[in-house]
Structure formats: C-alpha cells, structure tokens
Amino acid sequence: MDSNKKYGFGTKAIHAGMEPDPSTGAIMTPIYQTSTFVQEYPGKHKGYAYARGKNPTRAALEKNIAALENAKYGLCFSSGMGAVDAVIKLLKPGDEVITGNDLYGGSYRMFTKVFEPLGIKFHFMDMHDAGNIKNYINANTRLLWVETPTNPTMQIVDIAACSAIAKAHNLIFAVDNTFASPYLQNPIDLGADIVMHSVTKYLGGHSDVIMGALVLNDDKLYERLAFIHNSCGATPGPMDSFLVIRGIKTLHLRMQRHCENGEKIAHFLRSHPKVEKVYWPGFEDHPNHHIAKKQMKGFGGMISFVVNGNINETFRIASSTKVFSLAESLGGVESLLNHPATMTHASIPKEEREKAGVVDNLIRLSVGTEDIEDLIEDLKQALN
Numbered sequence: 001m002d003s004n005k006k007y008g009f010g011t012k013a014i015h016a017g018m019e020p021d022p023s024t025g026a027i028m029t030p031i032y033q034t035s036t037f038v039q040e041y042p043g044k045h046k047g048y049a050y051a052r053g054k055n056p057t058r059a060a061l062e063k064n065i066a067a068l069e070n071a072k073y074g075l076c077f078s079s080g081m082g083a084v085d086a087v088i089k090l091l092k093p094g095d096e097v098i099t100g101n102d103l104y105g106g107s108y109r110m111f112t113k114v115f116e117p118l119g120i121k122f123h124f125m126d127m128h129d130a131g132n133i134k135n136y137i138n139a140n141t142r143l144l145w146v147e148t149p150t151n152p153t154m155q156i157v158d159i160a161a162c163s164a165i166a167k168a169h170n171l172i173f174a175v176d177n178t179f180a181s182p183y184l185q186n187p188i189d190l191g192a193d194i195v196m197h198s199v200t201k202y203l204g205g206h207s208d209v210i211m212g213a214l215v216l217n218d219d220k221l222y223e224r225l226a227f228i229h230n231s232c233g234a235t236p237g238p239m240d241s242f243l244v245i246r247g248i249k250t251l252h253l254r255m256q257r258h259c260e261n262g263e264k265i266a267h268f269l270r271s272h273p274k275v276e277k278v279y280w281p282g283f284e285d286h287p288n289h290h291i292a293k294k295q296m297k298g299f300g301g302m303i304s305f306v307v308n309g310n311i312n313e314t315f316r317i318a319s320s321t322k323v324f325s326l327a328e329s330l331g332g333v334e335s336l337l338n339h340p341a342t343m344t345h346a347s348i349p350k351e352e353r354e355k356a357g358v359v360d361n362l363i364r365l366s367v368g369t370e371d372i373e374d375l376i377e378d379l380k381q382a383l384n
C-alpha cells in the first residue's frame with residue numbers, strides 16, 4: 001500500500017500492515033514461532049529481541065488493527081481482559097473511574113474484585129444521557145470507560161458527547177468497541193483516546209482465538225501502555241496473531257452480512273407473538289436510535305429479546321434451536337444464542353441484573369452469516 005494514500009475499509013482490512021515476507025516473498029505474514037531473535041553483537045538486532053516485547057506476526061496485526069480504527073498505534077493482548085487490565089494499570093490508588101452500569105460482566109468483575117481492593121474507585125452510572133457523567137467527576141477522576149452498544153440490552157452511549165466532557169475535565173477517555181467492531185464505529189474519530197477490542201469477537205470472527213487489543217494516537221500514552229504490555233506480559237502468540245490477520249481480511253464482508261441478517265431477524269422477532277420486547281439499536285423507537293445513526297455505519301448482528309412466557313418456556317426455546325448454538329461469546333460467523341441470566345451475566349446479583357433489564361426471560365442472539373431463511377426458520381420452530 002502507498003502510505004500517503006487514503007484507502008477504503010475493505011482495502012485496509014486486507015492490506016494494512018501487510019508486507020511480502022522479505023526472505024521468500026510469501027504474501028501471508030509468516031507465523032514467527034520463536035521466543036528470541038539472534039543479535040549480531042550486543043544490542044544490534046533487526047528490531048526484534050525477545051518475543052514478549054515484539055514479534056513480527058503480532059507487529060503486522062497491530063499495524064492492521066490500528067489502521068482499521070484510523071489510529072497510529074495498536075497493541076495486541078492475550079485476551080480482551082488483558083487489554084482492559086493494561087488500561088486500568090495507567091492509574092494509581094486514589095484515582096477514580098466513571099463507567100456504565102451495564103458493563104461487560106468480566107470488566108465489572110475486574111473493576112470491583114481486582115482493582116477496587118487496590119484502591120481505585122469505580123462509579124457505575126446510567127450513560128443513556130452522557131450529560132449525567134459530569135455529576136460524578138471530582139478532583140480524583142482520571143478515566144472515563146464507555147461501552148456502546150452495551151451488552152446485552154444494546155443501549156447506545158453518545159461517544160462525541162463523552163469525548164467533549166472528558167476533554168473539558170482532562171480525563172482519559174476509553175471506549176470498548178467490541179460490539180460494534182471497527183467496521184461499524186470508529187471512536188478515535190469521535191475523540192476517544194483509547195479504543196479497546198475483545199479481538200475474540202468480530203475481529204477474529206471465527207470463534208477460534210482469544211485476544212484483545214488497544215488502539216490509540218497519543219505518543220506518551222502509547223509509550224506507557226507499551227511499557228505495561230511488555231512488563232506485565234499479557235501478549236498473544238504468533239499462531240493466534242496469524243489467525244486474526246486471516247480473520248480480519250473478511251471483516252467488512254462478514255459485517256455487511258451480520259447487519260443484513262440482524263435487521264431481518266430484529267423485525268421478525270418484533271412481529272412474533274411469543275416475543276415481548278426486542279433490543280436492537282436499528283429500531284426508530286430505540287431510545288438512542290438517533291445517536292446510533294450518527295455514530296455507527298450500521299446496527300450490527302447483536303439482538304436481545306424478552307420471551308413472552310415463563311422461565312421454563314425461555315429455557316425450552318433457548319435449547320431447541322438447530323442452527324443457532326447455545327453458547328457464550330459472539331461475533332463469529334456461526335449464530336449463537338445465549339441466556340444472559342444464567343450464562344454471561346450470572347455473576348451479577350439478580351437485583352442488579354434486573355435493574356439493567358437482564359431478566360430471566362431475556363435471550364441474546366449473536367446473528368451469524370448463515371443464510372437468513374435458515375436462521376429465521378430455526379427461530380420460528382424454536383418459538384413455536
């Protein structure tokens with residue numbers, strides 16, 4: 001690629017960060033399965049010394065993910081949680097964080113069970129109206145951590161509005177962009193300082209890798225995060241990096257299909273008598289639809305719905321699909337169905353959970369890229 005030229009998303013997904021292998025011309029970045037690199041004399045090497053710090057397969061992937069988010073730097077981690085962990089390690093005891101009250105369960109667990117005991121304070125708030133954030137800011141506030149769309153009720157947070165508040169109060173503003181993927185939403189363009197991804201989901205896209213990433217522009221912040229990355233060591237291996245490089249080459253194609261299928265399934269569910277409520281940001285009466293429309297290129301394939309019936313009926317439906325698989329996770333080519341109350345959100349106390357809309361009758365779908373007729377047919381027979 002010509003580094004002075006601006007390319008479209010699909011071209012970047014396929015080519016950004018990729019160079020033919022210098023020794024053979026191989027078009028695909030090799031899996032550099034090595035822990036160390038030989039030096040000519042002490043300190044003289046080709047930019048690679050020890051693979052925790054830097055590995056060529058991972059370096060190619062990091063450049064690629066950075067390009068997809070229109071950013072300068074990328075850092076890949078051995079899981080999404082590893083990436084979140086590195087961001088919180090920018091802080092020190094006494095610092096405070098403002099974040100949403102329907103956060104990814106793993107982030108909530110890490111914040112409350114790992115970092116709160118170490119002296120970092122977290123405020124969990126309803127971010128539906130970003131203006132409320134101001135009420136939680138004090139002299140110790142350092143970080144604003146936002147997820148949008150949220151999991152599993154698909155609430156939308158206004159990224160540009162959050163960014164303005166963060167800038168006015170000198171906060172680091174980080175966005176967990178896992179649910180949207182860089183194809184649908186680019187928070188850095190809207191003023192975020194750090195974008196985090198669970199690469200495990202849409203970026204990898206094939207349910208075969210656990211990985212995380214951070215993407216950012218600021219030189220100083222990058223220097224510190226790269227230091228934490230290497231010092232704490234949650235770095236992914238070259239085989240996983242290769243699988244994600246391969247996965248990302250079809251990200252734009254997969255996302256188009258996820259969106260098309262998602263839209264059809266959202267409307268199908270909404271018109272079904274066994275369904276009480278459907279959560280999908282593409283509906284015009286979704287509370288923040290206008291913000292979703294402004295900051296996202298499409299509405300994605302994540303949909304949640306409430307079954308009109310009792311818990312036994314919900315369990316029956318959840319276990320009678322033939323194409324949708326009952327499993328945690330999301331973002332892969334295969335359609336998944338999840339029962340948040342007993343699966344992804346089981347660690348959140350029932351009362352807290354229900355306040356956020358995660359009732360016992362809620363089912364979450366990660367709509368895959370299969371044929372839409374088969375997916376609708378499958379839901380139809382399960383709901384009947």
Ligand SMILES: *Cc1c(COP(=O)(O)O)cnc(C)c1O
Nearest residue numbers: 079080081104176178198200211
């Ligand atoms: C899965 C997920 C994570 C955690 O990522 P892992 O790769 O599972 O460690 C964080 N945030 C969101 C929104 C997720 O869906």
